[in-house]
Amino acid sequence: MRRVLSVIAGLAVAALLWEGYKAAGDPEGTVLFGVRVLPRADDLSMPHLWTIGQRLADPEMTGGRPVWLVVLQACLFTLGITAAGFAAGTVIGLVLAAAMQRFRIVERGLLPYVVLSQTVPLVALAPLIAGWGGTLMPSWATVSVIAAYLAFFPVAVGMLRGLQSPSAGGVELMRSYAAGWWRTLVKLRFPAALPYLFPALRLAGAAAVVGAVVGEISTGTRGGIGRLIIEYSREATSDPAKVYTAMLGAALLGLLVAGAVSLLELPLMRHRRHVEVVTL
Numbered sequence: 001m002r003r004v005l006s007v008i009a010g011l012a013v014a015a016l017l018w019e020g021y022k023a024a025g026d027p028e029g030t031v032l033f034g035v036r037v038l039p040r041a042d043d044l045s046m047p048h049l050w051t052i053g054q055r056l057a058d059p060e061m062t063g064g065r066p067v068w069l070v071v072l073q074a075c076l077f078t079l080g081i082t083a084a085g086f087a088a089g090t091v092i093g094l095v096l097a098a099a100m101q102r103f104r105i106v107e108r109g110l111l112p113y114v115v116l117s118q119t120v121p122l123v124a125l126a127p128l129i130a131g132w133g134g135t136l137m138p139s140w141a142t143v144s145v146i147a148a149y150l151a152f153f154p155v156a157v158g159m160l161r162g163l164q165s166p167s168a169g170g171v172e173l174m175r176s177y178a179a180g181w182w183r184t185l186v187k188l189r190f191p192a193a194l195p196y197l198f199p200a201l202r203l204a205g206a207a208a209v210v211g212a213v214v215g216e217i218s219t220g221t222r223g224g225i226g227r228l229i230i231e232y233s234r235e236a237t238s239d240p241a242k243v244y245t246a247m248l249g250a251a252l253l254g255l256l257v258a259g260a261v262s263l264l265e266l267p268l269m270r271h272r273r274h275v276e277v278v279t280l
Helices: 002-024 049-057 067-102 104-117 122-133 139-163 168-176 181-219 225-233 240-279
Strands: 030-032 035-038
Touching (some): 049 240, 067 104, 067 139, 067 240, 104 139, 122 139, 122 181, 139 181, 168 181, 181 240, 225 240
């Protein structure tokens, strides 16, 4: 309940900041030393929030479906792609973290490249992935690969930190029981890594959404919210509120994925706290 209230409070603060800046900001934007540091506050650049809400209820085109339904269907399409990329990225991240924890030489040799992989601009990488996989997989699978590319990094780094978190005393205790690496991983290291894993999964979920949206835009995949943002952007001068409806859908999609990970965290972390209390 506290998390739900925090999200609601955060959205309320964001709405107040939006409308407050629109009321007090310069319609031409704030310019400092010849550089615009704050955006324009006119209706074309920053529509009122209630205008965006009204546009969601209006038909996309004359006699067509309402905008909210079009945005919802696009979000569901992107959600499926995101789920596939998130699942693949999570598995890859967990495997890499386990390998780096098991073999010190793998960590020294692989971890710098894992970090380096995230410095490549996604906008430049997405067309390459689309070109490589265009003849081998459908367009949605290519976008899932892009989402997995962004999702695996926080899982690999967070899980590695978690697997290395048990104290030396706990590891020595498992050795005294003649427990091998696998049993130590399951009984000691993985439970200890849960507090590190779930924040990493939330970051990975948000990154997978970003990867899916950027991938849809870069590869031209139709049906998703990324493509919808491009299509609505063409009408920005005549219907600016319409652009923000697609952006709002993408933002809510990211919150939905992060919320789903939080729901998965609740029973597991509650069980972990119960086990710790019983052990003490």
